[in-house]
Amino acid sequence: xxxxxxxxxxxxxxxxxxxxxxxxxxxxxxxxxxxxxxxxxxxxxxxxxxxxxxxxxxxxxxxxxxxxxxxxxxxxxxxxxxxxxxxxxxxxxxxxxxxxxxxxxxxxxxxxxxxxxxxxxxxxxxxxxxxxxxxxxxxxxxxxxxxxxxxx
DNA sequence: GCCAACGTTGGC
DNA sequence: GCCAACGTTGGC
Numbered sequence: 001x002x003x004x005x006x007x008x009x010x011x012x013x014x015x016x017x018x019x020x021x022x023x024x025x026x027x028x029x030x031x032x033x034x035x036x037x038x039x040x041x042x043x044x045x046x047x048x049x050x051x052x053x054x055x056x057x058x059x060x061x062x063x064x065x066x067x068x069x070x071x072x073x074x075x076x077x078x079x080x081x082x083x084x085x086x087x088x089x090x091x092x093x094x095x096x097x098x099x100x101x102x103x104x105x106x107x108x109x110x111x112x113x114x115x116x117x118x119x120x121x122x123x124x125x126x127x128x129x130x131x132x133x134x135x136x137x138x139x140x141x142x143x144x145x146x147x148x149x150x151x152x
Numbered sequence: 153g154c155c156a157a158c159g160t161t162g163g164c
Numbered sequence: 165g166c167c168a169a170c171g172t173t174g175g176c
Contacts, residue, residue, distance in 0.1 A: 011174085035159075056174055115175080133157040135173050 005141040006041065006051035007129055008067070008103070017053060017064045017108060026105035027070060030138075031078045032086040034098060038138035042101050043073040051103060052141065052149070054129070055112075062112035063149065071102035113149060123148045 008030065010016070020028055033039055046069065053065035075096035078086035091097045118124050128139040141149075 009174090037159095059176090061175075135158060137173085 001046070004044070004046065004049045005143060005146040006045065006049060007054055007063075007139050007141050008051045009054045009056045009137045011057045012055045013057070016055065017105075020053070020065070020067075020105050021108070023105075027102055029076075029102050030100045031076050033076070033100065033137060034086065034088070035137060038136055039099055041138045041140060042099055045069045045072060045101050047072055050106065050146070052146075053105075060114040060116055062114045063109065063118075064112045065108045066106040067103040068106045069101050070104045073099040073101050076100040113152070118149065121148060 012018075015028070020026060030042065033042065049069040051067045051069065052063045053067050054063050055061055075093075076086070076098040078084040079088040079091035079096065079098045080093060081087055086098075088097060115129075118127065119130055124130060124145055127141065127145050128134055128136060
């Protein structure tokens with residue numbers, strides 16, 4: 001079974017690559033996803049899959065790092081925690097609604113790859129990230145797109 | 153800060 | 165099941 005590629009968005013004021021670097025073993029649980037499509041993609045992720053780590057809400061927004069899936073999907077504990085901002089009143093522990101994966105920082109890019117640069121590359125015009133109105137926070141990236149992005 | 157695009161909710 | 169209203173995302 002071959003490796004798959006993904007892109008995971010984060011607002012750096014919530015969780016940035018700097019926060020990621022400081023975490024123990026440079027690992028984090030991708031908590032707080034509350035969108036079914038994004039959740040479904042996380043459930044497809046396999047250990048060893050790679051993901052672009054993307055900062056949204058920046059000037060310019062950019063891919064800043066590469067991360068690796070180190071633990072496959074399991075229930076997001078924040079859905080059951082009334083003190084969490086991700087608490088979901090309707091979440092049922094015997095049939096959890098929200099899932100997350102653990103990812104580890106693989107490498108920080110020396111130079112972030114900005115959204116305008118990605119848009120300029122015609123080979124990337126079908127990337128989910130670049131579609132009009134695309135807000136999906138966890139999305140698939142094809143092998144060709146992955147290679148194209150990294151070769152710059 | 154603005155606002156278009158999107159997803160979700162809830163009344164009917 | 166439809167769809168208006170609402171809340172959120174995220175580029176600009």
